Amino acid sequence: MSDNPLTPLINTFTSISRSLQTHLSRFLIAPDCATNDLTVSSLTINPLQPFSSVSLGADTPVGALPIKEKEVKPLTKEELGRATWTLLHSIAAQYPDQPTRQQRRDAKELMAILSRMYPCKECQDHFKEILKANPVQAGSREEFSQWLCHVHNVVNRSLGKLIFPCQRVNARWGKLDCKDRSCDLDSTSEIDIKF
Numbered sequence: 001m002s003d004n005p006l007t008p009l010i011n012t013f014t015s016i017s018r019s020l021q022t023h024l025s026r027f028l029i030a031p032d033c034a035t036n037d038l039t040v041s042s043l044t045i046n047p048l049q050p051f052s053s054v055s056l057g058a059d060t061p062v063g064a065l066p067i068k069e070k071e072v073k074p075l076t077k078e079e080l081g082r083a084t085w086t087l088l089h090s091i092a093a094q095y096p097d098q099p100t101r102q103q104r105r106d107a108k109e110l111m112a113i114l115s116r117m118y119p120c121k122e123c124q125d126h127f128k129e130i131l132k133a134n135p136v137q138a139g140s141r142e143e144f145s146q147w148l149c150h151v152h153n154v155v156n157r158s159l160g161k162l163i164f165p166c167q168r169v170n171a172r173w174g175k176l177d178c179k180d181r182s183c184d185l186d187s188t189s190e191i192d193i194k195f
């Protein structure tokens, strides 16, 4: 046993430091870094010093660099668009053949919300117009996928891009590759989640 009266205080700081190291390391990892690349063992956080003074060991991968020390490029409108279309076409590909009323409502609501919340004003305004002229059709997976392909082509056309042949939409955006079809949506339950 130590007679040092500061021992309990030092122990508390050591414990806080360990806890912060565990929790903050999750936020210091860049989202584009594969999980198996992570090495955070050399990340040392001193709770008595400002956040910017986190010290890094030689084996710390770039993904674990604190945001300040890493060059962070903002996402472009094109990258955001590609990511969003990927999500939307994947949703349509997984959409049930016989959706419930709730699932049909959700599909419409998702598009309406996108037209209000999409983080690009020009795209939002454009998409609102497109939705007005092309009301969401989500009576089945086929219908929803074709509708989405069509509205994506409306955007493509306005940007001078090539028109995608919608008969090939299922080949481009097939069902997700999930083990034992564990990603398939269940159309039998009519669960209404209230927020």
Ligand SMILES: Cc1cc2nc3c(=O)[nH]c(=O)nc-3n(C[C@H](O)[C@H](O)[C@H](O)COP(=O)(O)OP(=O)(O)OC[C@H]3O[C@@H](n4cnc5c(N)ncnc54)[C@H](O)[C@@H]3O)c2cc1C
Pocket (backbone or CB within 6 Å): 077, 078, 079, 080, 081, 082, 083, 084, 085, 086, 089, 114, 118, 122, 123, 124, 126, 127, 148, 149, 150, 151, 152, 153, 155, 156, 159, 161, 163, 164, 169, 172
């Ligand atoms: C709702 C929404 C509105 C947008 N509005 C605008 C806007 O007003 N102005 C603007 O500059 N950008 C807008 N964008 C972004 C734009 O649509 C593109 O995402 C961006 O320009 C990048 O284009 P890209 O050529 O890489 O392919 P994307 O158009 O992003 O497509 C990604 C991939 O989807 C496939 N694909 C292409 N067309 C279809 C289709 N019809 N059906 C199925 N698959 C297809 C192709 O394989 C393509 O590589 C919008 C995006 C979204 C999601």
